[in-house]
Amino acid sequence: MIIYKTAEEIELMREAALVVSKTLGEVAKILKPGITGLQLDKIAEECIRDQGAIPGFLGLYDFPKTLCISPNTEVVHGIPNDKPFESGDIVSVDCGAILNGFYGDHAYTFEVGEVAEEIKQLLKITKECLYKGIEATHGGNRLSDIGFAIQQHAEAHGYGVVRELVGHGLGRTMHEEPHVPNYGKRGRGKKIKNGLTIAIEPMINMGTEKIKHLSDGWSILTADGLSSAHFEHDVAVVDGKPDILSTFDYIYEALGQK
């Protein structure tokens, strides 16, 4: 069952989402060659707790850390470790926080140092896919129109759209109905209505859409060893239109991009 939120609940969710946005901004400030995932994780946990919130991933389904950190060929769900990032890496950082009893959950794929042009292009298109999905999240559309928009854009550039992992409803629990796949046919599934709150999160691979699981029980990798990118926003439907609850502005500010 989809749990539609009231206007008041959506504002509480916006606050939770912004805890994550600010935390990703702090990550952006320090993510450079030589930094490790464990260092990012520590900063992120402190940042979340300093805002009066609780890390949303820590302990969820027994996940051991605050951040999911997935570099290069890892798609999502990587566990932070002590291996320093190197120039040329890309790093998906996914973060969750609980505030006001609601979850925020969003993600950004960062460039470390100098990244190859073809990888930059993968990041650009994956971020565009996220916004194409968000644009499709409006009254008059159905849920599958989101995935349709994402898939069209990714495949037009020859990329693979991961099938096994999908976006999701978000609220007082981290994963609510509905599933929000990043692929699909037009006009299927439930109608998009006011009060819908979802995390839209395209996971786009440079090569095959196929994935494999690492033996740590968490990390997901591309099957062909090519790079993968991941961007995620929390979105509510208000007055028939998408309202993005999270923001990348703190990241852009930290990176000097705004």
Ligand code: MG
């Ligand atoms: Mg996430």
Ligand code: MG
């Ligand atoms: Mg999510």
